[in-house]
Amino acid sequence: MASLITHPNLPHPDDIYGLLIGMHHECDDGESHKRNAMLILSLANHIGDEAVVRQAIALVKQTSKGQS
Amino acid sequence: MPRSDFSEIPRYKSFPVVPTVTSGAHHPVVIVGGGPVGLTAALDLGQRGHEVVLLNQFDFIPGGSKAICFAKRTLDIWNRLGVAQLMIEKGVVWNVGKVFRGDRKEPIFEFDMLAVKDQEMPGFINLQQYYAEEYLLQAIDALPNVTIRWGHEVCAIDPDKRQLTVETDQGDYTMSADWILACDGSKSPVRNMMNLDFAGRVFEDNFLIADVKFQVERPSERWFWFDPPWGGASALLHKQPDNVWRLDFQLGWDIDREAAIKPENVAPYVEGMIGTETPYEEEWYSVYTFQCRRMERFVHDHVVFVGDSAHLVSPFGARGCNGGVADADNLVWKLDAVLKGAAGPELIESYNDEAITMADENILNSTRSTDFMTPKSTVSKAFRDAVLDLAEDQEFARPFVNSGRLSTAISFPQSPLCTADRDIWEKGIPPGSPIIDAPLRNSWLLQNLDGHWALLAGRPIDNSPLPVVVLDHHMARERYDLSNGGAYLIRPDQYVAARWKHFDLKDLGETAWQA
Numbered sequence: 001m002a003s004l005i006t007h008p009n010l011p012h013p014d015d016i017y018g019l020l021i022g023m024h025h026e027c028d029d030g031e032s033h034k035r036n037a038m039l040i041l042s043l044a045n046h047i048g049d050e051a052v053v054r055q056a057i058a059l060v061k062q063t064s065k066g067q068s
Numbered sequence: 069m070p071r072s073d074f075s076e077i078p079r080y081k082s083f084p085v086v087p088t089v090t091s092g093a094h095h096p097v098v099i100v101g102g103g104p105v106g107l108t109a110a111l112d113l114g115q116r117g118h119e120v121v122l123l124n125q126f127d128f129i130p131g132g133s134k135a136i137c138f139a140k141r142t143l144d145i146w147n148r149l150g151v152a153q154l155m156i157e158k159g160v161v162w163n164v165g166k167v168f169r170g171d172r173k174e175p176i177f178e179f180d181m182l183a184v185k186d187q188e189m190p191g192f193i194n195l196q197q198y199y200a201e202e203y204l205l206q207a208i209d210a211l212p213n214v215t216i217r218w219g220h221e222v223c224a225i226d227p228d229k230r231q232l233t234v235e236t237d238q239g240d241y242t243m244s245a246d247w248i249l250a251c252d253g254s255k256s257p258v259r260n261m262m263n264l265d266f267a268g269r270v271f272e273d274n275f276l277i278a279d280v281k282f283q284v285e286r287p288s289e290r291w292f293w294f295d296p297p298w299g300g301a302s303a304l305l306h307k308q309p310d311n312v313w314r315l316d317f318q319l320g321w322d323i324d325r326e327a328a329i330k331p332e333n334v335a336p337y338v339e340g341m342i343g344t345e346t347p348y349e350e351e352w353y354s355v356y357t358f359q360c361r362r363m364e365r366f367v368h369d370h371v372v373f374v375g376d377s378a379h380l381v382s383p384f385g386a387r388g389c390n391g392g393v394a395d396a397d398n399l400v401w402k403l404d405a406v407l408k409g410a411a412g413p414e415l416i417e418s419y420n421d422e423a424i425t426m427a428d429e430n431i432l433n434s435t436r437s438t439d440f441m442t443p444k445s446t447v448s449k450a451f452r453d454a455v456l457d458l459a460e461d462q463e464f465a466r467p468f469v470n471s472g473r474l475s476t477a478i479s480f481p482q483s484p485l486c487t488a489d490r491d492i493w494e495k496g497i498p499p500g501s502p503i504i505d506a507p508l509r510n511s512w513l514l515q516n517l518d519g520h521w522a523l524l525a526g527r528p529i530d531n532s533p534l535p536v537v538v539l540d541h542h543m544a545r546e547r548y549d550l551s552n553g554g555a556y557l558i559r560p561d562q563y564v565a566a567r568w569k570h571f572d573l574k575d576l577g578e579t580a581w582q583a
């Protein structure tokens with residue numbers, strides 16, 4: 001079973017970050033939510049492993065706990 | 069106290085009210101309720117030779133059809149009971165579902181309910197619920213040991229004494245039973261009179277059912293639309309017998325429910341879907357909302373809840389009636405064994421476990437479909453719309469499209485009545501799953517199983533204490549991975565209890581059959 005990679009794994013993180021923000025250029029919140037969802041769905045399909053997705057979700061919940 | 073007034077309910081067929089009877093009689097089994105679930109249980113118990121009294125507050129089969137989609141597993145069960153052929157002849161057979169979006173002509177998603185071909189029964193049939201009930205009743209008519217009491221309404225229960233008080237037009241009477249099956253529907257008076265829970269979720273959306281009659285040639289497929297061009301969030305089209313079509317429209321939460329079923333308000337939806345050129349006639353209009361609920365336990369000592377009384381789901385997976393018939397099928401062989409003294413009453417506890425596993429899976433699927441169709445938050449709507457947008461061109465997104473995951477047989481691998489595999493199997497059907505039909509040389513596999521324990525094997529088994537069905541067709545042997553010997557132990561409800569690559573009669577000692 002694969003596990004979620006948690007060490008830095010991208011040679012150019014600023015580029016990826018820029019792409020993620022740029023995807024929302026001139027979008028209202030509704031459109032942004034939808035684009036994020038599309039991105040998550042396509043990446044989840046690419047990963048193709050429920051265990052990895054579960055670990056990522058657990059990590060999100062843990063990190064963001066109590067801040068909502 | 070007079071019987072409740074049912075004059076508002078449309079009738080398909082009326083029956084003479086059965087005169088009242090004297091108090092104090094005792095019966096092995098009393099079934100409360102004559103919907104599809106109570107009738108299935110009565111027929112199955114009756115065919116196994118038991119004396120059954122079925123009480124129905126109605127003196128008629130209701131006319132407006134609630135359920136129309138009957139799944140393969142239900143047909144397999146009804147075929148064992150000898151009523152499926154009639155239903156298939158009358159019904160509309162279908163296997164394929166298509167999902168559309170907006171006015172796009174090509175479906176964004178398609179599925180096939182008969183993924184494994186070469187089986188006797190089709191993936192689905194559509195049939196008005198009143199026909200299904202009528203055919204079950206006809207079969208019950210042939211059984212002198214099953215009595216149907218039309219117009220007998222249960223109005224009190226004493227669970228400790230296993231006693232019922234029954235209201236008729238001529239006054240009330242009491243009766244008692246070894247076992248009481250509460251098949252009295254989603255509002256279950258028995259459940260309420262026993263003060264039992266029914267926890268779950270209510271979904272805030274209204275759906276309009278327009279059953280209409282018109283003459284058009286269209287494929288027998290389930291068609292579903294998201295964002296249909298004629299308005300509303302979604303819509304569904306199903307063909308029924310007698311040129312009746314079920315049109316189902318999602319209307320939203322804040323609506324006037326009485327106004328919604330006025331013909332002039334229904335017309336724009338119907339005409340939007342079928343066009344203004346096609347003349348149609350109203351059969352039945354109604355608005356419904358739905359809930360996903362279940363009781364915490366289905367077995368309360370000698371009172372057993374079966375069907376809608378025990379669990380309720382949204383209709384989008386056709387899991388209500390199909391789930392209820394599966395309950396009856398699961399319960400009856402166990403009750404048969406208990407009534408005949410072959411097993412103790414603790415066997416009924418396994419109905420509680422297995423039927424709850426089935427109900428939970430039905431509720432899970434139906435809740436997920438409903439969440440997709442009626443997103444509850446900004447983000448869940450964003451995900452839903454993301455899936456639909458992507459699905460138009462992207463194949464990967466299509467399996468996420470959820471317009472209802474239709475009823476299929478449910479497995480319960482954890483059940484103590486099933487023995488875990490000792491060998492390594494890559495194919496075949498694991499313990500706790502229902503077997504799949506397959507062709508034999510001169511018949512279908514399931515035709516050879518008559519509701520009792522049996523063995524399946526690739527070749528004859530000497531000195532077997534159980535009937536052996538020999539898979540004499542290569543397709544059947546492959547389906548069960550029995551080409552190189554081995555055997556399956558099959559429960560009376562056609563679930564796999566155990567299987568062995570190398571079978572020895574001694575192996576049966578470690579199974580639920582022996583126990």
Ligand SMILES: Cc1cc2nc3c(=O)[nH]c(=O)nc-3n(C[C@H](O)[C@H](O)[C@H](O)COP(=O)(O)OP(=O)(O)OC[C@H]3O[C@@H](n4cnc5c(N)ncnc54)[C@H](O)[C@@H]3O)c2cc1C
Binds near residue numbers: 253256390
């Ligand atoms: C709009 C709609 C569409 C549906 N479509 C489908 C579908 O396509 N496929 C599917 O599988 N399911 C479908 N369902 C669900 C299906 O109709 C139910 O699951 C099914 O009818 C349940 O059967 P039942 O026998 O448990 O209860 P019911 O059919 O409700 O029968 C209850 C029986 O109990 C009797 N009764 C009640 N109280 C008493 C009393 N006090 N004394 C004596 N008798 C009593 C009643 O007279 C009746 O005979 C649909 C439901 C709805 C609302």
